[in-house]
Amino acid sequence: MKKGFLFISCEEAKHICDKSQYNEATLWEKIELNIRYTWCKFTRAYVKKNKQLTSMVKKSKVDCLQNNEREVLKKVFEKELTKQG
Amino acid sequence: MPKHTIEPEKWIDRYSDYLFNYTISRVNDREMAKDLVQDTFVASLKSMKNFKGEASERTWLISILKRKIIDYYRKINSKKGKAEVRMDYNSDEEEGSWLEERVADPFDKTAEDSLVNDELGEAIYACLDKLPNKQAQVFKMKTIQGLETETICNELDITASNLWVIIHRARTTMAECMEKNWFN
Numbered sequence: 001m002k003k004g005f006l007f008i009s010c011e012e013a014k015h016i017c018d019k020s021q022y023n024e025a026t027l028w029e030k031i032e033l034n035i036r037y038t039w040c041k042f043t044r045a046y047v048k049k050n051k052q053l054t055s056m057v058k059k060s061k062v063d064c065l066q067n068n069e070r071e072v073l074k075k076v077f078e079k080e081l082t083k084q085g
Numbered sequence: 086m087p088k089h090t091i092e093p094e095k096w097i098d099r100y101s102d103y104l105f106n107y108t109i110s111r112v113n114d115r116e117m118a119k120d121l122v123q124d125t126f127v128a129s130l131k132s133m134k135n136f137k138g139e140a141s142e143r144t145w146l147i148s149i150l151k152r153k154i155i156d157y158y159r160k161i162n163s164k165k166g167k168a169e170v171r172m173d174y175n176s177d178e179e180e181g182s183w184l185e186e187r188v189a190d191p192f193d194k195t196a197e198d199s200l201v202n203d204e205l206g207e208a209i210y211a212c213l214d215k216l217p218n219k220q221a222q223v224f225k226m227k228t229i230q231g232l233e234t235e236t237i238c239n240e241l242d243i244t245a246s247n248l249w250v251i252i253h254r255a256r257t258t259m260a261e262c263m264e265k266n267w268f269n
Contacts, residue, residue: 014253015249015253018253018256021228021256022227022234024234049260049261050256050260052260052264053256053259053260053263054228056205056209056263056267057209057228057229059202059205060202060205060209061110061206062106062205062206062209062229063105063106063109063110064102064225064229064230065101065102065105065119066230067240069119070097070102073097073101073119073122073123073126074097076127077096077097077123077126077127080126080127081093081094084130084133
């Protein structure tokens with residue numbers, strides 16, 4: 001729920017913080033988040049945890065299959081599965 | 086009675102990303118990693134009767150994958166080793182062993198860093214396992230693959246608002262899980 005000019009709810013702050021992890025928050029949203037950050041301890045705690053998660057994922061260099069790669073793998077495997085069955 | 090059951094029809098959805106991440110961090114070649122994961126699934130399928138159910142399916146699959154990775158290195162090292170001896174030690178003036186000269190530099194932090202990154206990757210995948218399928222899928226696409234919001238929405242047929250709700254839930258669970266498993 002929007003509280004007014006420059007004031008955002010905790011839920012909105014979390015949403016902006018999430019978008020900001022993917023560089024998808026606008027400058028205006030970042031300003032709104034920063035204002036709430038200065039006085040809301042829940043927002044500060046969420047921002048801290050969220051940033052930590054982003055940094056851990058980056059540091060780990062974790063990787064996964066692209067959807068099309070997984071589909072190819074699935075097709076080959078299903079063929080083998082049929083042979084077994 | 087076995088503690089764990091085997092469900093090969095669910096292997097790709099459940100374990101392909103985990104096995105792929107495990108492999109790519111060790112072979113550093115995307116195509117080869119995909120081949121090794123595929124070989125692992127096929128080999129596991131053929132030796133299903135050896136699964137006793139004492140370890141989890143994932144542990145069992147990883148043990149087979151490890152053997153595949155070792156075989157891969159044996160194969161390339163037998164070729165590469167010969168080539169290096171031929172290229173680097175064809176002169177009598179050279180002293181020492183080509184192998185000794187390739188022993189890791191004790192001040193080189195690369196190996197240690199890579200070990201920490203591997204463990205961190207394991208912890209991330211352990212937490213991803215706890216997410217509902219949809220959340221895990223969206224989180225991986227957005228955070229690991231770095232896909233655009235629009236691309237994910239089109240592929241999964243969801244709205245941007247849906248995506249951010251899913252991302253928020255996934256990130257909250259992941260952050261809590263990582264705090265518990267990694268920091269404590």
